[in-house]
Structures are given as C-alpha cells and as structure tokens.
Amino acid sequence: MDAETPCPDSMIEWFRLDRSPDSDVLAIVFSHVSEPPGRFSFYASFRDVPVNKLFVNTPGNGWYRDGVPGLGNDIDSTAEGLRIMMQQVAPRTVVCIGNSMGAYAALLFGELINADRVLAIGPETLLDQPGSRSRGFLAGRPLSPYPDLLPVLSRPAADRRTSIIIGESDLFDLDYARRVAHLPGIRLRSLRGVGHEVPAMLHRFGVWRPLIRDFARDGSLPAFLPLEGRIFEAGDAADALIEARRLRLAGDRRAARGRLGHCLALYPDADAAHDEIGVIEREEGAFAKAEAAHRLALRLAPDRGQYGLHLALALEAQGRFGEALAAYDQASALEPGNRFLARSREEARRRLQDGTPAAWGTPGFFRP
Known part of the structure; x- marks a missing residue:
C-alpha cells in the first residue's frame, strides 16, 4: 500500500502534525514495524481525510517501549507528550488508529490519553509470546512496562469505542482479539481467508481509504466488509481453534482433532482449521x-x-x-x-x- 510514502521535506523524523483548521477531530496514526525515520504508516491514505492528523513512529521496532523521540523517552512520557500535542489542537474528539505494532500502540495510548475511539487492526494484546511477531523484535530486550493489554483495556473507559479488525487465518491475531472480546466497548470484526495484512486486502477491494476516512470523521465502519467473517459469532469456534493448535503443539493430536472437528461443525469456513488438520495428517x-x-x-x-x-x-x-x-x-x-x-x-x-x-x-x- 502506501506505508512507504514519504512526507514532504519539512517533516519531523518521528512525528508530524498536519492541521485541519475546520475540523474538531484529531486522528493519531501509529506506524507499524520497519518504518524508517521521516516516514509514517498510511500517510498518503490520510492525506485527503479532513481532520487534524498526528502521525507517530518509533525507533527500533520496540513496540513503542522506548517512546517517540521528541514526545517522550518511554511509554508514559510519550503519552504525556501526546497530551501536550492534544492541547495545541484542542479537539473535541481524539481517535487512535494503527495496524500491527501500531495497533498495539493505538490500544495502549488510546487508554493512556483517554481517546474517544480506537481502530486497531491486527493488534497484539500480549507481547513476546513464542512465535509472535513481537517476539521476533523484542527477544532478549527489556520488556515493555505494558506487555499485557488486558489489564489496561479493563480499566473503566467511559464512552470509548474500540474496534478491532483481524484476519481469521492468522491464529495469533485471532487469539489476541479473542482474549479481549469480553471487555465493554470493544467490537471485533474478522475477515475470512485473510491473514495479518488486513489493510492491503481492504485496499485491494477499494474500501481502505473510505473506511479510515469515515472512522476518523465520525467513528463509523462499513456495515459489511469484504470477506466479512463470522467466527466470533459461531459459538466457541474461535476458542476451539486456538485450543486445537495449543494441543497439537503439545503433542496431543487426538485431542486437537476433536477440537478442530468441533470448530468446523460450528464454522465450516475456518480455513486455518483445515490447515491444522493437514499438519496433523503430515505429522502422522x-x-x-x-x-x-x-x-x-x-x-x-x-x-x-x-x-x-x-x-x-x-x-x-x-x-x-x-x-x-x-x-x-x-x-x-x-x-x-x-x-x-x-x-x-x-x-x-x-x-x-x-x-x-x-x-x-x-x-x-x-x-x-
């Protein structure tokens, strides 16, 4: 997509504020991994969105643990730096948006700065788990002071509305979303046959820019997304799928088969369940x-x-x-x-x- 689109030459390396004088909304857009200094995820996507925009990046793919240069040198001081930026804009509404590592940041800072609404796409809600993306970047480094977002997101949130979108084919993302699904104010959306690259898929269908424009403007999302899935509405199908993978990795293939069969009885579109069955067959x-x-x-x-x-x-x-x-x-x-x-x-x-x-x-x- 447009994650690599550079800002103009006047950019600040790690954050940039673009003002829209006629808007009372501030959208804070958190970058995902591997964005170099001076570039911000989805900068071009938001170019024509008529709200105030604060683009944020962080060094070292550290899941924002080390803060954002110019705003703060750790998570809490960065939250204070964001509040100072908010005072400059004086918005009526604050929106946090992010994908992947940026989605973790959107959820975390959305709570720390008391944002009104959050859009998190493919977030990790528990960092540094075996096989996870964050483990690949954080292994051997000091942990974030907020490795688990469940306690953070469990705090009273007044009227905050949080939307999480994930691809059902990515079992890490499915699990991370599932563990916070019960919290007040959180709505989950999932896409069939889609992995971690949700924005790229939405872009392919021509709905990405309208989606983020409408969410930034008034918090709305499309009533139906391309490839919209229903795994979270199919009883405990998601729980069964995640448990099956855990059982397989633990070596209990028989029990894993049982849980996969239960998942597919409830939700035949669970492509990851069919793939897990294939892995078990190969192992046997x-x-x-x-x-x-x-x-x-x-x-x-x-x-x-x-x-x-x-x-x-x-x-x-x-x-x-x-x-x-x-x-x-x-x-x-x-x-x-x-x-x-x-x-x-x-x-x-x-x-x-x-x-x-x-x-x-x-x-x-x-x-x-």
Missing part, C-alpha cells in the same frame, strides 16, 4: 490426506502462502517432486515479501534438484 504420515486438507484450506484462503507451503511439503513427502516445486514457487509468489517462504522455496529447490528429498520420518525434521 498420512500425506495424501494432508494434501487434501491443505488444498481445501487454500480454496478457502487462496492468498495464504503458508497454506501453499504446507501443500508443497505434503506433495514432496509423496515423491511428487515436480508438483512440489511448482507449489513452492506458487507459495512464494503469493507473498513475495515473505523471506521465510522464499527461503523455504530455495531450500526445497536445492534439496530436490540434488535428489535428496526431505526425510519425513526423521525426528526433528521441519514440519511447520
């Missing part, structure tokens, strides 16, 4: 069944490179090396910026061209 050596499950997951979520990788692994295990290489290529093409998928493709290509396919029965062989 039933590679043809694994192939069928991964193909079904891909039909439900055709843009998921991870599912394509899993299909490739199942094909390779059956000795269908030409098909496997094609599947590896397709998986990498689905997410061209995903270095893990690109590396997996190259490793598979070397492995198969050398005539040494993966030893699927060998303990410790990689089974994602």
Whole structure:
C-alpha cells in the first residue's frame, strides 16, 4: 500500500502534525514495524481525510517501549507528550488508529490519553509470546512496562469505542482479539481467508481509504466488509481453534482433532482449521490426506502462502517432486515479501534438484 510514502521535506523524523483548521477531530496514526525515520504508516491514505492528523513512529521496532523521540523517552512520557500535542489542537474528539505494532500502540495510548475511539487492526494484546511477531523484535530486550493489554483495556473507559479488525487465518491475531472480546466497548470484526495484512486486502477491494476516512470523521465502519467473517459469532469456534493448535503443539493430536472437528461443525469456513488438520495428517504420515486438507484450506484462503507451503511439503513427502516445486514457487509468489517462504522455496529447490528429498520420518525434521 502506501506505508512507504514519504512526507514532504519539512517533516519531523518521528512525528508530524498536519492541521485541519475546520475540523474538531484529531486522528493519531501509529506506524507499524520497519518504518524508517521521516516516514509514517498510511500517510498518503490520510492525506485527503479532513481532520487534524498526528502521525507517530518509533525507533527500533520496540513496540513503542522506548517512546517517540521528541514526545517522550518511554511509554508514559510519550503519552504525556501526546497530551501536550492534544492541547495545541484542542479537539473535541481524539481517535487512535494503527495496524500491527501500531495497533498495539493505538490500544495502549488510546487508554493512556483517554481517546474517544480506537481502530486497531491486527493488534497484539500480549507481547513476546513464542512465535509472535513481537517476539521476533523484542527477544532478549527489556520488556515493555505494558506487555499485557488486558489489564489496561479493563480499566473503566467511559464512552470509548474500540474496534478491532483481524484476519481469521492468522491464529495469533485471532487469539489476541479473542482474549479481549469480553471487555465493554470493544467490537471485533474478522475477515475470512485473510491473514495479518488486513489493510492491503481492504485496499485491494477499494474500501481502505473510505473506511479510515469515515472512522476518523465520525467513528463509523462499513456495515459489511469484504470477506466479512463470522467466527466470533459461531459459538466457541474461535476458542476451539486456538485450543486445537495449543494441543497439537503439545503433542496431543487426538485431542486437537476433536477440537478442530468441533470448530468446523460450528464454522465450516475456518480455513486455518483445515490447515491444522493437514499438519496433523503430515505429522502422522498420512500425506495424501494432508494434501487434501491443505488444498481445501487454500480454496478457502487462496492468498495464504503458508497454506501453499504446507501443500508443497505434503506433495514432496509423496515423491511428487515436480508438483512440489511448482507449489513452492506458487507459495512464494503469493507473498513475495515473505523471506521465510522464499527461503523455504530455495531450500526445497536445492534439496530436490540434488535428489535428496526431505526425510519425513526423521525426528526433528521441519514440519511447520
């Protein structure tokens, strides 16, 4: 999308205030990971949104733990710096918006500065968990003073309205949203067959800019989003799916199968559940069944490179090396910026061209 669009030459490196004199709304937009100094996530998207806008970035992909230079050197002093900026604008309404790492910040600072409404897309509500995005950046570094947003978001929030949008295919995002779903003032929206890159998908359907414009202006969201999912409305389907993954990782495949079956009985569109079944089949050596499950997951979520990788692994295990290489290529093409998928493709290509396919029965062989 437009996350890499630079501000004009007069920009401040880590925050920038764009005034709109006729508006009584201040939208604070928090950047996601890997934005360099002087650039801000969604700057171009908000260019024509007629509200006051404060764009914020943070060094080092530290989940805002070290603050924002010029506003504060830690989270609490940054919150005070944001309040000072708010005094300059004197808005009637304050809105916090962010994606991924920026969504964590939108939720956290939304509470700390008492924002009126928050839009958080794919937030982590519990940092530094094994396999999580924040673990990749925060491992070995001092923890944030706010590693868990559940106590923060549980504080009385008056009339604050918080909307969280996630892709149902990303089980981390599903779990992080699920754990705060019961809190007053929080509304969850989910998208079928979509992973972590929700803004890119909404942009593809032409609804991203209208969505953030309307939310910044009056807090409204579309009554129905493209690929709108219903997993949070399907009984305990989300709980069953998350529990199934936990059980599989703990080695209890039988119990995991039971929970996946329960999830799919309630919500057949749960592509991640079909993919999990495929992983279990591969772990048990039933590679043809694994192939069928991964193909079904891909039909439900055709843009998921991870599912394509899993299909490739199942094909390779059956000795269908030409098909496997094609599947590896397709998986990498689905997410061209995903270095893990690109590396997996190259490793598979070397492995198969050398005539040494993966030893699927060998303990410790990689089974994602």
